[in-house]
Amino acid sequence: MAKRPAEIQATNVKLLEELCQPGDFLTGKIRAALVRETFKATATCPSCRKIQEGRDSVLKRDLWNVVCSGGCTFHEPEECYGLGVVVHALCNLQNLMSEEWYKQAAEHVFKCLSATEKIPDTQADRMARLAEVIAVVGLAVGLRAFYRSLPEGPLEEPPIPAGVEGNPRYTSAAEVFNNLEPREGHGWGVGLKIEDVKPGLMVNGAKFLGEEFSKRKFMAVSPMNKWAPALSTGSNFLRWCSVVYSPIQHGYETPSFLFKKAPGRALNRVGLEDVAAGYTTAVGCSF
Ligand SMILES: [Zn+2]
16 A cells, blocks of 8 residues: 555554543443444434434524434444434534533433443533543544545545443543633633643643643634543544644644645645535535
8 A cells, every 4th residue: 555545544543443442531332332323323314314404494402302303213222322312413413503402412421421430410521521422423423434435445444443441531520620611702612721631631641731732722713622621532633633634743733734735745734625625515415
């Protein structure tokens, strides 16, 4: 295999492995189930498709109820630990989401996970777990889309590994950060400032560096801001992104590759943005 495809394949395989390992708060078993459900349901679930067909009459603030009563079929046992309704909304109905959906999803994830473990009953614990679910599903959607977009060729979709046994890194949000709050005016997700991260926090075997997500702090306007609450999955994303996207250093794309191609790359950053815009348009038309 040529060097560049081999490099991309290796980083995809590694990311898929990481997604099926224990995360910050979720077990490898649950993360692997989320990945499998995402691979199966994305763009194929007839119920989600039906909701998209009637999207003009869907009230975004009501999306949670619409999905719950939509009759989705789940590929994982017990409706993917009860999380299937969250997975389907994330992978198929992102354009219909709202702050209300986000709040209801956080509560639902908390209830589902509480069935098998004792979770501290705080808002930050709810949000942190939802952030990890979103990160895992989002990356699985990206991997799946990558392989579905390729013509028959040397790159084959890697098999999804079984969930790796072992405990997640943390048991409470308090171990990880002091504060996790919505950042007003910049969407309805939660954000994290670097000064709120517990000093000396170790992520993926190394001290967590906030610079990985932002130069100085997790600013609301930084595109990495949305990854901040999913610390280890966000770090995995950055490593992967540096191979498949524009090379990234200290959480920022290297600006010199805006108009110049990075070594071995077919596109510069501007070209990549064109492709991304084309993909978004294609996805918007697929329903
Ligand atoms: Zn569905």
